[in-house]
Amino acid sequence: MKRAMTYQIIDHPADFGLEVTAADLASLFADTVLALFDVVAEIRESGAAKSETLVVQVSGDDWPDLMVNWLREVLYQWTGEDRFVVKVEILSLSAFVLSARLHYETFDPVRHTVLQEIKAVTYHQIRVAPSSGGWTARVVFDI
Template sequence: FDLIADATDVRAEEERAVGVDGADEADLLVNFLREVLYAWNGEAFLVKECNIREVAARRLTAVLRGEPYDPARHRIKTEIKAVTYHQASVRRTAEGWLGRVVLDV
């Protein structure tokens, strides 16, 4: 979330529920990140944090917390154009899960 705007300036004032479907874990990750990006590009909502509620075989649900963009308080750092499938992957590790995506900036 810190790529778009400085996350230290964003407050977790509002919640947005997100649910995505996918064919596999990598598809779920890409679709989820696309929803997060849409929160910014489509609704001018900056995400401070998220809480993944459920990950099933083909479904991911989460709650995003953040606030609407305020040009007086938020400095935009980077424009992210898209979340791509190029080299997208998710794998289980000893510590949990590790995901990789490529962003189009």
């Protein structure tokens, strides 16, 4: 079951960006990962695949730095370990430290279609800030 979230793709030369809005900070970190995976690949085969979990912890100097480090960790899980994240549980989030359980499927070319290759998460125009809808993040990725 897909979770309702709000995000938009930001057009940028040689890069692309996401702007994600969520009700609270924990949801923002979770939704940004799910928005990223919405863009990089899709599940084309119906039915449930075997899902596994992995607990990760990241830290940063501030909220934007934590977001970049968080997305870099998740991007590594995708590009380095072939883990397609389908669900995120934020276990704890305090002053610039995040612990989360990632639910993922191992990449299967029969089940998953890659839509967009991403080289890196950048600091260009990074923003994580309170907004009228709760919290908003803006992240640019190098493609």
